[in-house]
Amino acid sequence: MTLPQRPAVADWATDFDHTHPDYAAAAPEIWDDLREQCPVARTERFGGAWLPVRHADVAAIAHDTEHFTSKAVIVSDFRGLVDAPVGYAPPITSDPPFHQEARRLLLPAFSPKAVALLEPFTRQFCSSLLDGLAASGSRQVDAAVDYAQHIPVQVIAHMLGVPPEDGDRFRVFIHRILEAPGQTGPIEPEDTLTFYLWQLIEQRRTDPGDDLISYLLTTEIEGEPLGPEHIVGTCALLLLAGIDTTWSAIGASIWHLATHPEDRRRLVAEPELVPTAVEEFLRAYAPVTMARLVSEPVEVGGCPMEVDDWVLLPFPAANRDPEVFDRADEVLVDREQNRHLAFGLGIHRCIGSNLARMELTVAVEEWLRRFPEFEVADPEGVRWSTGQVRGPRTLPLRLPEGA
């Protein structure tokens, strides 16, 4: 299926389109231009939407749950089925006060101490992927397709307690959802992710393990145990929110290192700097732009926002605002002051932020340990995704002989 080309954008201040390939190719330049001439852009596309690009405006909206609802978070022509406060994928689509209850169930599983326990598994998996790439003998690898995208899938499968022998089946489900929606022909109901998760939940009910599904089976909301629908919904949310985002962050970081040899050499020489550099990559290449719907009329940056207008929250644009960041347009791998909002702000702060940071840090450390030298094989072959999750979807790299 090939989607029709979207109409060209006449003016980014009055007719923006974040799903257009021109946006994917040059978003940082577009944000910088808008920040100077019109800090809140408007479009009549999608039934009416706003795009603030200043840190102050993005932060104000992210903190304001009175005038903005999360019942729909992906901008489209369609404005959401299930009303807040619960929404179709709690807690990301929930509003207060229900939001806090749904979120509190999940928070312990994603705390820094819980995530630290997953690091050895993640490191071993990254290392095994790199073994495979090195053993293939090929001097050209795609770091997005052959490395970055596998890491979050495997980590989430491990968290959910998917047995290793089901790994291939699980990856097929994920591939269908993320990469080829509607392109795989008719699928038997027994061959879907929902059916698979349902079976896994029933199996964990009788034979609990040390995994997230077993944990969710022991939790309660308003004194009642969670139903399988809520657990399936939660697993689906983690898969949809945790995979292409982390994939994008890992890919963008490796792309930066491929195109900035001085930074690459410095991190190879000073591996203890990687966690600081990772925060800078998150600032400069923050993959996620969230969205809200206006629920009460409000004015932001002098713009009157009406009920049911979309408002995009481009965290990567806020991260480049010179009002908040020194040398905002430069990537400084040793930046010590870094209040970036790659994971959002306010009550919807990305619940998987500790997990994503761990995966990104481990992925970069292991890659540099194995391949300290590499470069982009074909700049034309690097393709960035469109829409609200931004990262390289193809990243062909050349490895030196003997690597």
Place this chain on the structure above:
Amino acid sequence: MRIEFDREKCQGHNRCYMLAPDLFDVDDEGYAILRDAGEVPAELERQARLAADNCPEFAVVLVEE
């Protein structure tokens, strides 16, 4: 140097816990706990500065005397 932490602003980004583990702990839900409010020991001033400079919610504030 004094350190102040606003629990109402904290959203559990965990930057302070990662950068200043001698000053901050986290609870089971990942919200920060300031171990000792008030005067920062001289040897922890660098950690305090990192915690304040990296909090996305501006929940950690330093008061320099």
